[in-house]
Amino acid sequence: MTTVFLSIALAVLALAVLGCAYRLIVGPSRSDRIAALDTIGINLLAMIAVFCMLLDTQALTEIILVIGILTFIGTTVMARYIERGSVIEDGDDR
Amino acid sequence: MATIVEWIAIVLALAGAVFCAISAFGLIRLPDVYLRSHAATKSAALGVLFVLVGAFVYFWVVDGDVNIKLLLAIVFVFLTSPVAGHLNGRAAYRSGVKLWKGSVRDDFKEVLEKKGATAPKSVQQPEPPRKP
Numbered sequence: 001m002t003t004v005f006l007s008i009a010l011a012v013l014a015l016a017v018l019g020c021a022y023r024l025i026v027g028p029s030r031s032d033r034i035a036a037l038d039t040i041g042i043n044l045l046a047m048i049a050v051f052c053m054l055l056d057t058q059a060l061t062e063i064i065l066v067i068g069i070l071t072f073i074g075t076t077v078m079a080r081y082i083e084r085g086s087v088i089e090d091g092d093d094r
Numbered sequence: 095m096a097t098i099v100e101w102i103a104i105v106l107a108l109a110g111a112v113f114c115a116i117s118a119f120g121l122i123r124l125p126d127v128y129l130r131s132h133a134a135t136k137s138a139a140l141g142v143l144f145v146l147v148g149a150f151v152y153f154w155v156v157d158g159d160v161n162i163k164l165l166l167a168i169v170f171v172f173l174t175s176p177v178a179g180h181l182n183g184r185a186a187y188r189s190g191v192k193l194w195k196g197s198v199r200d201d202f203k204e205v206l207e208k209k210g211a212t213a214p215k216s217v218q219q220p221e222p223p224r225k226p
Contacts, residue, residue, distance in 0.1 A: 002104055005107075009108045009110075009111040009145075016111070017118070018118075019118030019119060019122050020134075023121045029186065029191045030189070031127045031131075031185060031189070034185075035121070035131050035182055036121060036134070038134060038178055042138050043114050043138065045142055045146075046111070046141060046142045049145045049149040050149070052153075053153075061164055061167070062163060064167045065163055068170050075182060076178065079181040079182045079184075083184065083185035083189060
């Protein structure tokens, strides 16, 4: 019975990822696509957590951390790129 | 006892999944980058926090372990998701993404003018009405 409910949660999260993928493909501006990618990464993190519960293992919890960090760094770098035109500038000592 | 708490964890995971689905719905339906980033940032972070807390409670009760990595992931998502949304919104404004035509207030423009800079021209022109 718990397996059924966790599978339902996994399916709902997959639907959420599909919705974000729609915005990722259609999105009129680049910022839309960045926001959609960020949300896809965060939903992926939730999917892995549900998958951990479904398989009854704690071996996948490192992946949650790694995906969280990669999503944040990716969003930061892409936002900086579209704001300033470059990621690392000369004389950038802040 | 363990079964009840297990069910609580599963209900938390389901609630988080529903929150994530609502945030994806907002990401599809809202008219503007700035409004969409509300859906993408707040409710998605809330849903993920629900799911991660559910997983944490589940492993705490079923396996008897306090999983530090899950706690760390909860704190990390809670800290970074608003920061990423804020950076993305500011980058959108600076690169001249248009405001929705129903927007009534633009505080960042005043701040930019006080600093002597001007907002990008294309932000000020309202977006054409959406096709149905």
